[in-house]
Amino acid sequence: MRYFEDFQVGQVHELGTYEVTREELLAFARQYDPQPFHLDEEAGRRSIYGSIIASGWQTAAICHRLLVRAVLEDSASMGSPGLDELRWLRPVRPGDTLSARIEVLEVTPSRSKPDRGVLRFRVEVDNQDGELAMSMVGASFIGCRPAS
Amino acid sequence: MRYFEDFQVGQVHELGTYEVTREELLAFARQYDPQPFHLDEEAGRRSIYGSIIASGWQTAAICHRLLVRAVLEDSASMGSPGLDELRWLRPVRPGDTLSARIEVLEVTPSRSKPDRGVLRFRVEVDNQDGELAMSMVGASFIGCRPAS
Numbered sequence: 001m002r003y004f005e006d007f008q009v010g011q012v013h014e015l016g017t018y019e020v021t022r023e024e025l026l027a028f029a030r031q032y033d034p035q036p037f038h039l040d041e042e043a044g045r046r047s048i049y050g051s052i053i054a055s056g057w058q059t060a061a062i063c064h065r066l067l068v069r070a071v072l073e074d075s076a077s078m079g080s081p082g083l084d085e086l087r088w089l090r091p092v093r094p095g096d097t098l099s100a101r102i103e104v105l106e107v108t109p110s111r112s113k114p115d116r117g118v119l120r121f122r123v124e125v126d127n128q129d130g131e132l133a134m135s136m137v138g139a140s141f142i143g144c145r146p147a148s
Numbered sequence: 149m150r151y152f153e154d155f156q157v158g159q160v161h162e163l164g165t166y167e168v169t170r171e172e173l174l175a176f177a178r179q180y181d182p183q184p185f186h187l188d189e190e191a192g193r194r195s196i197y198g199s200i201i202a203s204g205w206q207t208a209a210i211c212h213r214l215l216v217r218a219v220l221e222d223s224a225s226m227g228s229p230g231l232d233e234l235r236w237l238r239p240v241r242p243g244d245t246l247s248a249r250i251e252v253l254e255v256t257p258s259r260s261k262p263d264r265g266v267l268r269f270r271v272e273v274d275n276q277d278g279e280l281a282m283s284m285v286g287a288s289f290i291g292c293r294p295a296s
Contacts, residue, residue, distance in 0.1 A: 032209035035216055035225060048226055056228055057209045061180035064205050068183055077183055078196055080204055080236060082284075087230035136230075 002075040003145035004117040007107050015066035015100040020054055022094035028058040054092040059134050063125050066100045067138075076143030078116055086136035090127065097128040105137065109144075116143050150223040151293035152265035155255050163214035163248040168202055170242035176206040201239040207246070207282050208234065211273050214248045215286075224291030226264055234284035238275065245276040253285065257292075264289050 029038035033055035036043030044052030068077075092098065106120040119142050125134040177186035181203035184191030192200030216225075240246065254268040267290050273282040 028209075032213045033216060034213070035220060037227070053227075055209075055212075056230075057205070057212050061176075061203075061205045061209065064203075065180045065182070068181060072183060079185070079201075082204075082233070082235035084232060084234070085230070086232070086234070088228060 002071075002142075004076070004107065004109070004119070004142040005145050006075075007104055007119050007142065009104050009107060011104040013071050013102050015063070015070040015102065017097050017099045018062050018066055019097045020058075020062065020092055020094065025052070025054045025058065025094050028061075029055050032057060049091045051091075051093055054094075054096075056088040056134070059088065059092050059098070059125060060086065060136070062098060063100045063123060063134065066098075067102065067123070071102070072140065075140075076116075078141035078143055080138070080140050081118065083139060084137045086134070088134055090131050090133045092127065092133055096133075098125050098133065099128075100125045102138070110141075114144070116141050118142075150219075150290075152224070152255070152257070152267070152290040153293050154223075155252055155267050155290065157252050157255060159252040161219050161250050163211075163218040163250065165245050165247045166210050166214055167245045168206075168210065168240055168242065173200070173202045173206065173242050176209075177203050180205060197239045199239075199241055201241055202244075204236040204282070207236065207240050207273060208284070210246060211248045211271060211282065214246075215250065215271070219250070220288065223288075224264075226289035226291055228286070228288050229266065231287060232285045234282070236282055238279050238281045240275065240281055244281075246273050246281065247276075248273045250286070258289075262292070264291050266290075 037047040038055050102121040102123050104121050109117045119140045123136045123138050127133045185195040186203050250269040250271050252269050257265045267288045271284045271286050275281045
C-alpha cells in the first residue's frame, strides 16, 4: 500500500496500455457523446477527422482506468479535487492502443486535513505510433501513512 | 443549425437534467474507475464520503451528454481542443439528479482555419439541492456559417 509520503516530485509511473475497440468506442459515444463523428461511419468520413473517432471524454476515462489499475488501487486514494489543462491533441480511432504515464509535479500536505495530502501530476496518453493524443495535469487526494 | 457566428459572450444555455441511477453509476465505475468507494457499499460507507459516489469522470461525461443534446447536436460542432479548471466540488450519489448550464466566456475566430472558431464557456453542474457539484471551463470548435 502506497501512502502520501511514498510519492515524490519527479517520480514517473508507467500506466500500461489499453486497446480502444470499435464496440467500446460506439457504446461510450451512444451513452455520453452522441455526435455524428463519434457514431456514424459516413459522418466520420466527411468530418475533419476522416473517420469516426473516440469521444475525448472516453480517452480521459480510459486513462483514468489505467491510473487506477497501476497506481491508485494500491494507494490510499481518497478521490480528486479536479484537474487542469486537459488537451485533446490527436484523434483516437477504433482499434488504437493507448499507453499512458504520469510524472509527479507536486506533493502538498493538506492544510486543513492532516490525514491526507494532494498529489499533482502531469498525465500523457500516447497512441500506438508514439504520438501524444492527450495531456493534462491531474490531482489526487492520498491518505497519509497511519501512525504505528 | 447554429454556427460560430450565433454564439455571443454572456449567453447562457440551460442544458437540462439527468438522473444518475445506481446501475449506471456502478457500470461506469466497473469499466473506468474501479476504486472501492465507487463500487462497494461497505467501502463507500467507511470512506470520507459516507456512501458510494459516482466517478468524477462520469459526472463530466453526463454533463457532456447534456451539452450535446441541448447545444452541440444542433450546432456545427467539430470537436474540442480541451478544457481547464475542472473541479469536483461535491460528491454525486446514486439517485442524484444533476442539472447543468453553460455561460459563453469567449468566441475566438481561428487564426489558422477560417472555417471555424473556438467557443470557451463556463460549465456548472448542480445536484437536486441546488449545490454546485462540478465546474469547469470547456471549449468547442464550431464551424462558421457557410457563404450562401
